[in-house]
Amino acid sequence: MTGDIVRRSVDAWMDESEEFEEEISDFRKGTLRRLAFIAACIAAAFIAAGIGMNIGDYRIDFFETYRVVWAHLTGNVYDETADWIMFQWRLPRICCDVLAGVGLAAAGAVMQSILRNPLADPYTTGISSGAAFGATVAMALGLSLTASGFAVVANAFFFALIPTAVILAVSKLRSASPATMIMTGIAIMYMFNATSTLIRLYADPDTQAAIFAWTVGTTDIREWSHVLMMTAFVIAGTFACQLMARRLNVIAAGDESARSIGVNAERLRVIALLVVSLLAAGIVSFTGLIGFVGLVCPHIARLIVGSDSRYLIPASAAFGALLLLAADIIGHVVVYGHSIQVGVITAFLGAPILLYLIIKQGKEVWRWNPSSKSKGCRAGTGDARTCSKA
Amino acid sequence: MAVLDIDGVSFSHGSKKILDGLAFKARKGEVVGILGQNGSGKTTLLNCINAEYRPQKGAVRLLNFSEESMDPSHRKCGSIDVRELSEHERSRVMATVEQNSHMNFPFSVMEVVRMGRYSRAGMLDENTDAEMDIVCSAMESTGVLGFSDRDVSELSGGEWRRVMIAQALAQEPEVLLLDEPTLHLDINHQFDLMDLCRTIVSERDILIIIVTHDLQLAARYCDRIIVMQNGRIVSMGTAEEVITAEMIREVFGMKARVGYDEEIGGMSVFLIGRDRGGT
Numbered sequence: 001m002t003g004d005i006v007r008r009s010v011d012a013w014m015d016e017s018e019e020f021e022e023e024i025s026d027f028r029k030g031t032l033r034r035l036a037f038i039a040a041c042i043a044a045a046f047i048a049a050g051i052g053m054n055i056g057d058y059r060i061d062f063f064e065t066y067r068v069v070w071a072h073l074t075g076n077v078y079d080e081t082a083d084w085i086m087f088q089w090r091l092p093r094i095c096c097d098v099l100a101g102v103g104l105a106a107a108g109a110v111m112q113s114i115l116r117n118p119l120a121d122p123y124t125t126g127i128s129s130g131a132a133f134g135a136t137v138a139m140a141l142g143l144s145l146t147a148s149g150f151a152v153v154a155n156a157f158f159f160a161l162i163p164t165a166v167i168l169a170v171s172k173l174r175s176a177s178p179a180t181m182i183m184t185g186i187a188i189m190y191m192f193n194a195t196s197t198l199i200r201l202y203a204d205p206d207t208q209a210a211i212f213a214w215t216v217g218t219t220d221i222r223e224w225s226h227v228l229m230m231t232a233f234v235i236a237g238t239f240a241c242q243l244m245a246r247r248l249n250v251i252a253a254g255d256e257s258a259r260s261i262g263v264n265a266e267r268l269r270v271i272a273l274l275v276v277s278l279l280a281a282g283i284v285s286f287t288g289l290i291g292f293v294g295l296v297c298p299h300i301a302r303l304i305v306g307s308d309s310r311y312l313i314p315a316s317a318a319f320g321a322l323l324l325l326a327a328d329i330i331g332h333v334v335v336y337g338h339s340i341q342v343g344v345i346t347a348f349l350g351a352p353i354l355l356y357l358i359i360k361q362g363k364e365v366w367r368w369n370p371s372s373k374s375k376g377c378r379a380g381t382g383d384a385r386t387c388s389k390a
Numbered sequence: 391m392a393v394l395d396i397d398g399v400s401f402s403h404g405s406k407k408i409l410d411g412l413a414f415k416a417r418k419g420e421v422v423g424i425l426g427q428n429g430s431g432k433t434t435l436l437n438c439i440n441a442e443y444r445p446q447k448g449a450v451r452l453l454n455f456s457e458e459s460m461d462p463s464h465r466k467c468g469s470i471d472v473r474e475l476s477e478h479e480r481s482r483v484m485a486t487v488e489q490n491s492h493m494n495f496p497f498s499v500m501e502v503v504r505m506g507r508y509s510r511a512g513m514l515d516e517n518t519d520a521e522m523d524i525v526c527s528a529m530e531s532t533g534v535l536g537f538s539d540r541d542v543s544e545l546s547g548g549e550w551r552r553v554m555i556a557q558a559l560a561q562e563p564e565v566l567l568l569d570e571p572t573l574h575l576d577i578n579h580q581f582d583l584m585d586l587c588r589t590i591v592s593e594r595d596i597l598i599i600i601v602t603h604d605l606q607l608a609a610r611y612c613d614r615i616i617v618m619q620n621g622r623i624v625s626m627g628t629a630e631e632v633i634t635a636e637m638i639r640e641v642f643g644m645k646a647r648v649g650y651d652e653e654i655g656g657m658s659v660f661l662i663g664r665d666r667g668g669t
Binding site: 246263 | 522535
């Protein structure tokens with residue numbers, strides 16, 4: 001009797017598996033395609049890193065670059081000069097490119113999900129402006145003269161967290177809707193920018209130059225201690241984002257839907273915002289303002305891997321690393337003997353790419369639907385009723 | 391066997407009283423229609439049932455729920471207030487399809503339906519054949535399996551509604567709440583959707599509560615109907631008991647002819663026109 005029931009249910013199960021075989025295998029193929037894109041980005045990033053390490057006055061061949069790095073890591077350096085140049089000058093920069101690309105792009109992808117807005121990135125939520133303000137204050141006070149410029153970084157980091165704190169405070173006052181959060185971020189961004197400008201007006205020329213250089217955004221750092229700290233932020237932050245990925249998907253259909261599926265949307269938004277702020281602040285404080293990476297990379301990745309955050313976050317991250325490495329290479333070769341800061345190149349690359357995507361796209365990758373707030377609708381229908389009565 | 395006990399629920403928004411002491415019970419295996427005009431408090435009631443709002447008075451309780459859906463601490467109590475459940479627990483018992491939800495990002499149909507498995511399947515067993523089968527059979531029963539790889543932003547309103555219902559089914563709920571499911575649908579799709587509700591109820595033995603203002607569909611498809619006006623229940627019972635010419639005149643202000651129709655095998659409502667008090 002029991003055996004019969006078991007057999008029947010097994011049969012039913014087998015039956016269904018075959019029934020949906022086509023859909024399931026299609027779906028799994030889709031997953032493979034996404035993984036392939038991520039792998040391709042990582043491979044391309046490795047090549048770009050090789051090219052990046054190869055650029056410079058002292059000639060180290062493309063394949064040679066990785067050999068020098070390997071030799072250093074395994075402890076049998078064979079070319080002292082190449083080793084010194086690599087580890088003193090080139091490799092920190094390359095590492096910084098990768099870290100900043102990964103972190104900023106992942107942060108952008110998560111911010112777009114939690115705020116349900118394609119314009120959300122560390123820039124528009126005020127985190128970058130906060131960091132810039134912090135750095136400006138530190139430099140204006142002459143703190144940059146201390147040993148490694150660490151005070152600037154610490155100050156930038158501290159101020160980068162202020163916009164997040166304000167966003168969270170405001171969202172507690174008026175229940176945490178994505179629109180509220182992004183509006184708050186933009187308001188704070190303007191405030192910080194204005195104050196930074198004010199300070200700059202009264203700073204002496206040397207400080208002004210330093211502030212300017214910082215504001216443009218560069219990955220040209222020499223301190224391995226900075227690279228290590230960035231690594232810690234980026235690995236921890238990106239990993240945390242990836243852990244939240246499944247819940248981030250659910251939030252895309254709105255808070256009420258998310259709750260119905262079993263996700264506490266407001267709490268998730270607060271936690272994700274905190275994680276992403278720490279991640280972005282941890283990068284921006286070292287590099288200065290690198291724009292467009294957090295905006296463009298998730299956008300491009302979404303076109304190829306779709307919106308599932310579990311793939312979108314790693315794909316954006318890998319693409320972000322590639323983009324920054326490419327920007328760095330371009331910055332070093334476009335004007336001979338001079339290097340252009342990576343922040344300038346990302347803006348030059350990013351803006352046209354974004355424009356092209358916006359114009360070219362047949363379907364809207366992103367829809368803005370003002371009727372998403374059903375409460376407003378309900379009030380509206382109430383009005384309609386009173387109107388028809390009158 | 392009652393699964394849902396709405397026990398004297400009152401809800402006010404600021405000083406405005408929206409629900410006033412509602413009480414009824416609902417069982418598994420039935421389609422309950424909540425009928426009323428705009429502003430009568432239907433959707434608010436739904437939001438009290440799914441714990442989106444907290445009623446100032448009274449409570450919504452779940453009875454006789456399947457114990458494996460609950461966290462251990464809630465297993466043994468025979469009845470539990472929906473507000474005491476975590477989102478995670480609640481979503482395994484109850485699913486809501488909202489009136490106007492939409493996706494902000496281009497997910498595929500399959501991805502959206504799979505989200506319904508969030509509270510049931512862990513991160514790792516989500517890709518097993520058994521899990522995929524549950525997702526696919528939910529899609530099959532609402533007829534969206536044929537376009538499982540389409541982008542949801544390209545779907546029509548009716549298709550999207552069916553995707554959302556498939557997502558809710560993937561949650562394997564015991565209570566399914568639908569807020570105006572037929573709104574903005576073509577007439578043939580409205581009937582398809584209500585047929586679908588009947589099929590789901592008979593196949594899965596769950597409770598479906600439908601909020602609607604469509605008299606004809608409610609009369610035809612609901613086992614029981616609750617009529618609301620100004621936050622109160624004015625009438626409750628089977629379609630035959632509730633859908634009467636007097637009720638329609640009083641609640642909707644419409645003159646109507648109501649009767650049993652052989653061909654439909656149920657109640658038919660024929661709206662004659664606006665009832666202008668006495669004329």
